[in-house]
Amino acid sequence: xxxxxxxxxxRAALAAxxxxxxxxxxxxxxxxxxxxxxxxxxxxxxxxxxxxxxWSWELIRRTSAPARLTVSRIAADSSELLEEPFSVWFGAxxxxxxxxxxxxxxxxxxxxxxxxxxxxxxxxxxxxxxSVRRExxxxxxxxxxxxxxxxxxxxxxxxLLDGPVGRVEGPPYLETxxxxxxxxxxLSSHDLLGALAQERGGGWTFPIESGAQDxxxxxxxxxxxxxxxxxxxxxxxxxxxxxxxMRRRGRQRQ
Amino acid sequence: xxxxxxxxxxxxRWVVILAATLLAAAxxxxxxxxxSRRQRSWAIFATGLLAALCVSLAAVRPVWxxxxxxxxxxxxxxxxxxxxxxxxxxxxxxRLQKATDALGSISRHFxxxxxxxxxxxxxxxxxxxxxxxxxxxxxxxxRSDLSxxxxxxxxxxGERPRAVIVVSDGRLSRPLADLDDARLREAVGLxxxxxxxxxxxDTAPSDASIRSIxxxxxxxxxxxxxxxxxxxxxGTLPCGRIPVRIRELRDGVAAAELANGVAxxxxxxxxxxxxxxxxxxxxxxxxxxxxxxxxxxxxENDTRYLTFVVARDRIRLLHLxxxxxxxxxxxxxxxxxxxxxxxxxxxxxxxxxxxEPGASxxxxxxxxxxxxxxxxxxxxxxxxxxxxxxxAVKYRLSRYLARLAGYVELGGGLIMVGGPSSFAGGSYAxxxxxxxxxxxxxxxxxxxxSKSFVPRYTEAGLSAAVTRPIRDxxxxxxxxxxxxxxxxxxxxxxxxxxxxxxxxxxxxxxPVLALGEAGDGRTIALGVDSTHRLAFSPMAANVAGRAYGAxxxxxxxxxxxxxxYEAARVEVVGECLEGEPxxxxxxxxxxxxxxxxxxxxxxxxxxPHPEPIVRQLPASAPEPxxxxxPGLKAGxxxxxxxIGEAPxxxxxxxxxxxxxxxxxxxxxxxxxxxxxxxxxxxxxDLANIERLPLPAATQVSAERKVAPVAPPWVxxxxxAVLLGVHWITRRNGGLP
Numbered sequence: 001x002x003x004x005x006x007x008x009x010x011r012a013a014l015a016a017x018x019x020x021x022x023x024x025x026x027x028x029x030x031x032x033x034x035x036x037x038x039x040x041x042x043x044x045x046x047x048x049x050x051x052x053x054x055w056s057w058e059l060i061r062r063t064s065a066p067a068r069l070t071v072s073r074i075a076a077d078s079s080e081l082l083e084e085p086f087s088v089w090f091g092a093x094x095x096x097x098x099x100x101x102x103x104x105x106x107x108x109x110x111x112x113x114x115x116x117x118x119x120x121x122x123x124x125x126x127x128x129x130x131s132v133r134r135e136x137x138x139x140x141x142x143x144x145x146x147x148x149x150x151x152x153x154x155x156x157x158x159x160l161l162d163g164p165v166g167r168v169e170g171p172p173y174l175e176t177x178x179x180x181x182x183x184x185x186x187l188s189s190h191d192l193l194g195a196l197a198q199e200r201g202g203g204w205t206f207p208i209e210s211g212a213q214d215x216x217x218x219x220x221x222x223x224x225x226x227x228x229x230x231x232x233x234x235x236x237x238x239x240x241x242x243x244x245x246m247r248r249r250g251r252q253r254q
Numbered sequence: 255x256x257x258x259x260x261x262x263x264x265x266x267r268w269v270v271i272l273a274a275t276l277l278a279a280a281x282x283x284x285x286x287x288x289x290s291r292r293q294r295s296w297a298i299f300a301t302g303l304l305a306a307l308c309v310s311l312a313a314v315r316p317v318w319x320x321x322x323x324x325x326x327x328x329x330x331x332x333x334x335x336x337x338x339x340x341x342x343x344x345x346x347x348x349r350l351q352k353a354t355d356a357l358g359s360i361s362r363h364f365x366x367x368x369x370x371x372x373x374x375x376x377x378x379x380x381x382x383x384x385x386x387x388x389x390x391x392x393x394x395x396x397r398s399d400l401s402x403x404x405x406x407x408x409x410x411x412g413e414r415p416r417a418v419i420v421v422s423d424g425r426l427s428r429p430l431a432d433l434d435d436a437r438l439r440e441a442v443g444l445x446x447x448x449x450x451x452x453x454x455x456d457t458a459p460s461d462a463s464i465r466s467i468x469x470x471x472x473x474x475x476x477x478x479x480x481x482x483x484x485x486x487x488x489g490t491l492p493c494g495r496i497p498v499r500i501r502e503l504r505d506g507v508a509a510a511e512l513a514n515g516v517a518x519x520x521x522x523x524x525x526x527x528x529x530x531x532x533x534x535x536x537x538x539x540x541x542x543x544x545x546x547x548x549x550x551x552x553x554e555n556d557t558r559y560l561t562f563v564v565a566r567d568r569i570r571l572l573h574l575x576x577x578x579x580x581x582x583x584x585x586x587x588x589x590x591x592x593x594x595x596x597x598x599x600x601x602x603x604x605x606x607x608x609x610e611p612g613a614s615x616x617x618x619x620x621x622x623x624x625x626x627x628x629x630x631x632x633x634x635x636x637x638x639x640x641x642x643x644x645x646a647v648k649y650r651l652s653r654y655l656a657r658l659a660g661y662v663e664l665g666g667g668l669i670m671v672g673g674p675s676s677f678a679g680g681s682y683a684x685x686x687x688x689x690x691x692x693x694x695x696x697x698x699x700x701x702x703x704s705k706s707f708v709p710r711y712t713e714a715g716l717s718a719a720v721t722r723p724i725r726d727x728x729x730x731x732x733x734x735x736x737x738x739x740x741x742x743x744x745x746x747x748x749x750x751x752x753x754x755x756x757x758x759x760x761x762x763x764x765p766v767l768a769l770g771e772a773g774d775g776r777t778i779a780l781g782v783d784s785t786h787r788l789a790f791s792p793m794a795a796n797v798a799g800r801a802y803g804a805x806x807x808x809x810x811x812x813x814x815x816x817x818x819y820e821a822a823r824v825e826v827v828g829e830c831l832e833g834e835p836x837x838x839x840x841x842x843x844x845x846x847x848x849x850x851x852x853x854x855x856x857x858x859x860x861x862p863h864p865e866p867i868v869r870q871l872p873a874s875a876p877e878p879x880x881x882x883x884p885g886l887k888a889g890x891x892x893x894x895x896x897i898g899e900a901p902x903x904x905x906x907x908x909x910x911x912x913x914x915x916x917x918x919x920x921x922x923x924x925x926x927x928x929x930x931x932x933x934x935x936x937x938x939d940l941a942n943i944e945r946l947p948l949p950a951a952t953q954v955s956a957e958r959k960v961a962p963v964a965p966p967w968v969x970x971x972x973x974a975v976l977l978g979v980h981w982i983t984r985r986n987g988g989l990p
Contacts, residue, residue: 025704025736025737026674026702026703026704026736026737026738026739026783027579027643027673027674027702027737027783028736029579029580029581029735029736029737029783029784029786029787030579030580030581030582030583030783030784030786031579031580032578032579032580061609061610062604062609062610062611062612063578063603063604063609063611064576064577064578064602064603064604064605064609065577065578065579065603066577066579079792082790082791082792082794082795083791083792084580084790085580085583085790108795111798112789112790112794112795112798112799113587113789113790113799114790156619157619158603158604158611158618158619158620159611159613159617159618159619160616160617160618160619181590182587217612221613228578228603230583231578231579231580231582231583232578232582232583232586232601232603233583233586233587233590234590235578235586235599235601236619238598238599240598240600240621241619241621244621245619245621248615248616248619251616
């Protein structure tokens with residue numbers, strides 16, 4: 001077994017390899033930035049990690065929100081986790097049990113108001129999802145994982161969506177761990193990063209499971225909504241939006 | 255000289271009672287004994303009676319008392335009404351002058367009495383010298399509180415007066431007008447002596463006046479408040495319909511008319527209920543006025559100036575953000591967490607010129623930014639506006655900036671939060687909004703600096719209450735900021751709390767966080783977009799993210815004039831009245847506020863920069879500081895107090911012309927008659943002062959001699975002899 005200090009420095013070194021430059025232009029400090037969460041020894045799938053860049057790119061292209069295109073990898077036990085309030089934890093295989101510093105780091109991150117998006121790249125296997133749920137029960141033992149109701153603001157934070165889809169169609173719901181009014185952990189079994197990942201040449205890295213390109217567009221819209229939820233929280237639940245959004249929902253379903 | 259006897263001189267009362275009881279018991283026993291034995295011996299009864307009486311006298315030892323005494327004039331107190339209402343004109347003179355003349359007449363009529371005079375109004379009694387000629391009485395106070403005056407007189411140690419004479423016009427604030435005789439006696443009969451009264455006038459002037467102003471409950475910002483105005487009209491005036499108007503006096507802009515109506519007069523009285531809505535919390539100065547009919551002789555009571563303390567139920571904020579960022583997220587999260595804040599937010603999520611959502615509007619959850627509706631219809635309903643990184647031109651705010659500046663000058667709050675599209679970067683430089691911000695905005699090509707830095711507290715920042723919450727958590731440490739908007743010099747009167755450690759303007763460090771006042775409102779300029787690091791960062795984690803809330807609690811609290819974030823508390827001591835020699839302002843420093851005290855007083859006028867009255871006190875001045883301001887005219891005033899380098903605290907107050915004292919100019923002779931009747935006194939007018947009865951003279955003892963009726967041995971011997979005679983008589987009569 002490796003020495004904990006060695007493991008920490010190795011992850012830190014991995015993270016540093018892809019980290020964005022620290023000096024940012026004025027106005028970029030609060031930009032949306034999906035950072036890849038690192039836990040244990042296993043490095044994340046680099047092909048899917050490019051989905052973070054695709055995510056930022058789509059956000060910049062489609063909305064007024066600023067975003068950073070660089071891919072950052074952040075160790076769960078690093079103080080850098082506390083630099084920004086959004087991170088993505090994805091994978092296909094079961095994760096190793098979190099070390100105590102990782103549990104503490106994630107607990108502090110979530111208690112400060114950070115949002116963690118958990119994306120199962122292989123929901124058919126389900127090993128990643130199950131192991132992450134197991135570890136999250138250690139991080140937030142009092143907070144159960146529950147289904148995100150279909151009326152949740154996440155489905156109307158930018159696009160009006162009927163449900164979640166990614167590269168994989170997956171279940172018709174997302175799951176969440178709530179902290180007060182905020183969904184601090186959002187769990188997806190849809191391989192959302194897989195749908196966003198692009199090759200250097202510009203093509204999509206992974207095909208949509210069903211083969212329908214509409215599904216990729218819906219996956220991108222879900223990613224945009226997730227980003228808007230992170231940036232604006234429940235803004236679209238405000239009374240000033242309610243009547244108009246309800247009307248549009250009604251017309252959509254006609 | 256008088257001579258009398260007393261049952262005893264040196265024996266306590268209970269011994270006398272005991273002796274009397276035993277004497278009575280002995281007599282009853284004797285009678286019972288004679289009756290039960292069917293004997294009618296008067297000798298036995300007489301000797302027994304004498305023996306028992308003699309034994310009792312031996313116990314108490316009666317004395318002769320010789321006293322020499324003098325008769326002196328009775329003590330009489332004259333209570334003269336000193337309220338300012340007595341200044342009202344009456345038949346070529348004033349009521350006060352008539353009261354002075356009445357006091358002279360009373361002095362002559364009661365020349366054999368020991369006469370003293372005191373003035374009453376509100377507060378303590380004021381002695382009036384009867385030695386000084388001519389007599390001089392000054393008016394003071396708004397009310398004529400006779401009940402309090404009599405209570406104070408009864409509590410005064412020394413000889414009680416034998417009579418009290420009240421000189422007034424009868425318009426007493428207490429006792430109340432509608433008391434029955436029993437309650438009136440309770441209110442004015444504390445001394446147990448007759449209260450005579452002299453009515454100085456019986457004639458009501460030709461006067462239309464605002465008699466009273468009543469609000470139905472507490473004034474709450476943005477909520478309608480019913481104000482009932484009672485108008486009186488007397489004398490020879492043509493009283494039919496009298497217009498009533500309520501205006502709010504404001505700083506630097508014209509007064510705003512809040513409501514108007516007409517009082518329909520019936521039997522000289524009319525009321526009108528007006529609904530007003532005050533949008534700004536804190537002390538607001540209202541002017542209530544009537545259009546008096548021609549011939550009104552008392553113009554002082556046609557206009558009242560009142561300070562309404564407006565409470566705030568919830569703070570209603572408009573939060574406008576030009577794009578969603580983590581900084582916007584942090585602010586929204588904090589605003590949402592505060593139950594006392596009601597937020598209306600509009601974030602620009604899509605730039606219609608550049609962004610490509612790839613969906614029809616039906617598939618989007620976006621609504622149009624209702625800029626016209628917000629600024630045309632709803633602006634005044636907000637307590638404060640937050641502009642966060644929103645471009646004025648691109649999002650059509652430019653056309654409303656003058657209106658927004660006016661909103662602030664009328665008492666609204668404004669915070670501009672930094673970002674690439676804030677300040678000069680958002681095309682605000684040179685606009686009407688520019689002039690009300692606490693800092694200038696240099697117009698050059700590069701509106702912001704991208705170099706990271708850690709802001710530095712200024713001297714003012716270190717002493718300001720507004721930054722105390724965050725300093726309590728982090729000390730002087732602040733997180734690193736990713737660049738800043740280029741801001742210019744602080745405007746005169748503005749306070750810089752944070753400054754840039756490297757950048758400077760006009761030889762001084764560039765402001766980063768500054769506070770300022772514009773008209774009735776307050777503004778804050780925050781030239782960075784990284785304060786979210788106070789909520790979420792390794793530094794924030796050390797204090798559980800509370801530093802962000804601490805900063806914004808202070809900023810919003812100061813903007814909303816929360817007393818916790820002020821440097822000092824200001825209050826008017828007593829009343830502020832036009833024509834009074836001076837008005838006293840009491841300034842109390844709040845805890846932790848040190849340094850020189852500087853007070854600046856300006857009148858609430860439409861003129862943008864009225865000449866202020868300035869007073870300065872050293873840091874060592876005693877607490878609380880009392881500052882006298884001479885010669886204030888009627889109207890509204892703003893007192894700004896600065897302690898050391900801390901941001902100024904503001905207190906608005908009203909200065910009246912006639913005030914409560916002049917509200918009802920009618921004399922009320924019937925009230926004086928009721929008071930006299932309830933206490934057994936006599937009510938007269940000025941012409942009949944000589945009819946007032948002189949109380950009986952008071953006897954004062956000068957010498958007193960006490961001598962025993964007989965020496966103690968005589969009483970003892972007599973008791974023994976009489977007991978022996980009685981015993982012999984009993985034996986002879988066959989009694990044991």
